[in-house]
Amino acid sequence: MNNIKVYDHKNVENKIYQYWIDKNYFSSYPDNRKPYTIIMPPPNITGILHMGHILNNTIQDILIRYARMKGYNACWIPGTDHASIATEAKIVSYLKKKCLYKEKIGRQEFLKIACKWKNKYEKIIINQIKKIGCSCDWNRKKFTMDSIMNESVTKIFVKLYKEGKIYRDYSIVNWDPYAKTTVSNEEIIYKKYNGKLFYIQYKIEGENNFLTVATTRPETILADTAICINPKDKRYFHLKNKRVIIPLCSRSIPIIEDDYVDMNFGTGCLKITPAHDKNDKLIADRHNLSVINIFDDRAIINKNGLIFYGKERFKARKEIIEFLKNKKRLVKIDNYIYNIGISERTKYIIEPKLSIQWFVNMKDLIIPTINFINNKKINFYPKKIKTKFNHWLYNIHDWNISRQLWWGHRLPVYYYNNEDFVVSETIEGALKEARIKSDNNFLSYKDLRQENDVLDTWFSSWLWPISVFDGIRFPNNNEIKYYYPTQNLVTAPDILFFWVTRMIMSGYYLMGTPPFKNIYFTGVVKDKKNIKMSKSLGNSPNPIDLIDKYGxxxxxxxxxxxxxxxxxxxxxxxxxxxxxxxxxxxxxxxxxxxxxxxxxxxxxxxxxxxxxxxxxxxxxxxxxxxxxxxxxxxxxxxxxxxxxxxxxxxxxxxxxxxxxxxxxxxxxxxxxxxxxxxxxxxxxxxxxxxxxxxxxxxxxxxxxxxxxxxxxxxxxxxxNNKLIKKFKKSITFISRIRNLRIHNNISNNKKIKLLILSENKTKLFYSLILKLGNISSLHVFKKKPKKKYYSLIFETKEYFIPKLLNSNYLEQKIKNKIFIKKMFLKKIKNKINNKKFLEHASLDIVKKEKQKELDCIKNIFILKKKINEFSIMPNE
Missing domain, CATH: 1.10.730.10 (Isoleucyl-tRNA Synthetase; Domain 1)
Known part of the structure; x- marks a missing residue:
């Protein structure tokens, strides 16, 4: 070993890590020891890791190394997540730079490119995790779209469908126009928007009168299928069973009544656009209204938009307002602040869209989860997170699990005879079921068409604690019985609803017990501007650069x-x-x-x-x-x-x-x-x-x-806590001695005597005081010494240090103070003796200045006395 004073991490870390791997120290196999298991929250393969990942993985590594040194069979399973929406958006952007478009290259070619992307970034991510020192069992590394995971996901989808817990429905969903897919409620960020409230006139059919309706979305007027009023609103009793004409065309729509309408909002009249608003769709269902969709998948006006066909939604809004102004149907515009939903992944404004989607009935899964949580089967750290968790559980909605993407687990749904379908784990099983269901034994594989949609990323992630041990394909295998449930989950609070709650539900549903005993939520890592560090914002330093620089x-x-x-x-x-x-x-x-x-x-x-x-x-x-x-x-x-x-x-x-x-x-x-x-x-x-x-x-x-x-x-x-306390007192006393040295300019290298005024033996450690206080000798006196000493009081005793030959320094120090005080006194006297000052200053100000004069004279007297007596006694 070279005695190099500066530790060189560059010559150590890679060698040590490889040594650990060569010795197989990270690997775990079921044995007689008690297991200690952690599953890594799999990072998305969208690029390099940020500092939030470093925090998360550092804490996991602390726990796993601590457990390993406690004698547990420590097993930390690493992995990566395919992250459907985020990864596909990255790849689409990458292809655009090469003037390539996924629709033109086709699904199979796109998936080949996506697999290359995955291999590239997974390698980068794994290298980052290794560089930070994470002692993961790399033999167990998983990817949420590998073959075992795919079989597991498919198996659970089919199981849930057969049990009636998955269903297909025509419903309003959150649509991301950039990614051209649905997103869940949890993947939307709501922000305050300084918008406008437009007051628009609808002509009452058969009359020359008009009904004014307030709306924030005039671009959806051509999708209106009714105007709704509250049945209790006396202002509109006369409009019952009447109709109005849409101002942009000659189409007539009914005036309906529904208690949902807020009489105090706008004019108390609500335009109903069932294809583009969730609440409007509910009203439409109650009143059997027709549905008109005016947007395509990119939120561009379709042919139902008539002369506005091909216009982007917000551009169409401006043109429609100008059109209404010209037709004198725009009454007024008010400023109005409201929330808009933004896709967390693409940052595009979400568009409510009526679409056929697949859903999980969450109410059937939530009841056992609530019961277990209430029985404190899982510990939350910090505890305040549990309140948020419970709020989400009690206000849960059905989970939209279908995504209009290519990168992900394709739904195991097979169509035949146009819209008829079967759900099966394999295409062979699908063909068999389709023949039975259709009563047509001549159906062939060519007659089957698999669903184009893929599953929400979290549908594979929610099975992670079970699928990593192959516990879905083989529920009673030795590994799942040994390692499940895991000890700890370390994760960020922003995926509490996406991932954590759903894993808990799947754990109860499939295993009858939660997937982990403790959940620790890290804080969110932010930059100097208090903004969350993320890949998309690019405000996180590259962890590899920091490791190379600092270790x-x-x-x-x-x-x-x-x-x-x-x-x-x-x-x-x-x-x-x-x-x-x-x-x-x-x-x-x-x-x-x-x-x-x-x-x-x-x-x-x-x-x-x-x-x-x-x-x-x-x-x-x-x-x-x-x-x-x-x-x-x-x-x-x-x-x-x-x-x-x-x-x-x-x-x-x-x-x-x-x-x-x-x-x-x-x-x-x-x-x-x-x-x-x-x-x-x-x-x-x-x-x-x-x-x-x-x-x-x-x-x-x-x-x-x-x-x-x-x-x-x-x-x-x-x-022995008494010994520790006694030692601490001695150290405190030594620091007092050192302060006294500093105050009186006595060098720490200069040995000094220490006198103790006490009738009893001191409880301090003499040897300690002599060594660290640099005391030459220690004497106990029952009476105060007659000679002049520096003194200090510690607890109930007084201590003395004889004066050393530094009086010239101390005397000069006091003289300097006297000089400064005299200069200040001269300044005050000049002010007080100034006639103009006395004429213009208030009595209160003059009084304060005279008090300053007296204080200054007193201070000079005290300092002169110190020179004469030369006794500095800084009692501490």
Whole structure:
């Protein structure tokens, strides 16, 4: 080992990681040990990871390494997610740059390109995860669209359909015009929009009178199929059973009555467009209204839009308003603030669209989930998340699981005879069912057409804790019985509804028990502008760049120091410097300890023996506190305990107390020092795995020991808390002595005497005070000494230090203060003696200035007295 003072992570990390892999330390197989299982939230294959992923995976690695060192059979399963909408949008954008379009190249060619994309970015992501030091079982790596996953997803879809829990319906859905697919409610961001409320006249059929209707969406007028009023609204009793003419065409629509209408909104009249509004569709169903769709999949006006055909929806809005103005049918325009839904993935404004889609009946799945949650079968960290979770459960809607995409699990639905269909795990099974259902044995594979839609990404992800163990295809296999349920899920709060709740539901539905015992929600990682770091915004540093610059251990420490018990955190790259400084401090401590030389016959000094007793008790006390913090998922807190134990207690105190000028120590002291340092290294390992493993492997005393990654954590023993408190008091007292030295310009290298005024023996450690306070001798007096001393009061006792030969410095220091005070006094006197000041200033101001004069004279008197007596007594 070279005694290099700066730790070089670049020469360590890759070698150590490969060493762990070669030794098969990350792998797990069912055995007699108790399992400790974590499933990684699979990152999307849309590009590189951001700092949120680094935080999440660092915490998972801490948990899995801690469990491994506790003797558990630790199994951490990594994987990646195909992320249908996000990945397809990325690929479509990539193809456009090459002047290629998915519709032109066709489905099969598009999927080939998508697979190449997946292979490229999965490799990048896996490399990032490895670089940060994650000890995943790479033999178990999964992808949400691999063959086993696909079979599992298909099997569950068919099962749910056969049980009546999946159905097909013609319904209003959230449509993303850019991605040209539906999205779930949870994938929409709602934002305040400063819009307009348009008041438009509809001519009453057969009359010269008009009915004014207020709307935020004039572009949908040509899709109107009724005007609705509240039956209790007296203003419109006379309009019952009448009709109006749509102002953009000559089509007549009925005036209907429904309690849904808010009489206080607008004019109290509501235009009904069933194809483009969820609530309008419900009213239309109650009143048997027709449905007219005026948008295509890109939210462009279709042929039902007449002269506005081919116009983009918002451009059409402007042209329709101009048209209504010219026809004098626009009464007024008011400013109006309302919410608009934006696709989380593409950032396009969502368009409500009437479409045939596939849904999961969530109410059938939710009841057992609620019962288990209420019985506290799952622990939430932080606990406040449970409130959000329960709110979503009790307000759940059916899950739209079909997506109009090509990248994803294709629905196992097969059509024949136009719109007739069967649901089957295989095309062979589909043909058999279709022949029975159609009573046509001459049907062939050519007569079957598989559904073009793919399943929502989360339909594969919600099965993740079960499918990674192949528990859906083979429900009673050894692995699912051994590893399920898992111990912990570490995830971000923004996928609570997308993923976490659905995994819990699938766990109860398929296994009868939740998929994990504890859920820890990390905070959201934000940049300096308090904006969430994400791939799409490009505001996250590349973790690989940070690792190359600072080292994986330093980046892990940096993200941990930023995080605090599940709260959102602002990440600043500079905090990685603290991690790097800590790594260097650990490395230098290791070098120092390795340079210590031992002699058997050399007697240990009293301060060293005291240090050993104290630190032995201190570290045992911390073991209890650290374990408690980790159990409560307070990772930053537990890390800071180890940090302070090492930096302040071990380096600043313990090593100072045992060291000698010659670096030659009693063998017992060196052995104890190495013993303590190795304990600290063990505690640091889950947080800083690379440097700790490197140091562990370089210890001279290491012969038949295990590698650190599989070494047991330090055992907890009883500790003497009284000794720890007594030691702490002594250290506090020493800091007072040091402050007194600073105040009186006494060098720390200068040995001084210490006198104690006490009738009883002090409870402080004399040897400790002599060593760290650089005290030459210590004397106890029952009476106050007659000579002049510097003094300090600590607790109930008074302590004295004899004055040293630095009176010239102190005298000059006081004289300088007197000079400044005299200059200030002269300035005040000039002001008070100024006639103009006395004429114009108020009595109150004059009084304050005269008080300043008196205070200044008093201060000068006190300072002069100090010079005469030369007694500075800074009682602390």
């Amino acid at each position: 994986a251990d330093a980046v892990r420490v940096g993200i941990l120091l930023s995080a605090n018990a599940g709260n959102d955190l602002i990440f600043d790259e500079n905090i990685c410097l603290k991690g790097r400084n800590l790594a260097n401090k650990i490395w230098n401590a290791f070098i120092l300890i390795n340079t210590l030389k031992s002699v058997n016959f050399l007697k240990a000094n009293i301060s060293a023996e005291l240090a050993i007793k104290w630190f032995d008790n201190k570290i045992n006390k911390f073991l209890y506190k650290i374990e408690f913090s980790i159990k409560k998922y307070r990772f930053s807190e537990s890390f800071m305990m180890i940090y302070k134990l090492f930096w302040h207690d071990f380096c600043s105190l313990y090593l100072e107390l045992i060291k000698s000028n010659s670096k030659i120590l009693n063998k017992k002291i060196i052995n104890k020092t190495i013993f303590f340092f190795k304990k600290i290294i063990k505690l640091f390992h889950p947080y800083m795995p690379f440097i700790t493993e490197k140091i562990w492997q370089n210890f001279k005393s290491k012969k038949n020991e295990n590698d650190l990654i599989i070494t047991n954590l330090p055992k907890k023993y009883l500790f």
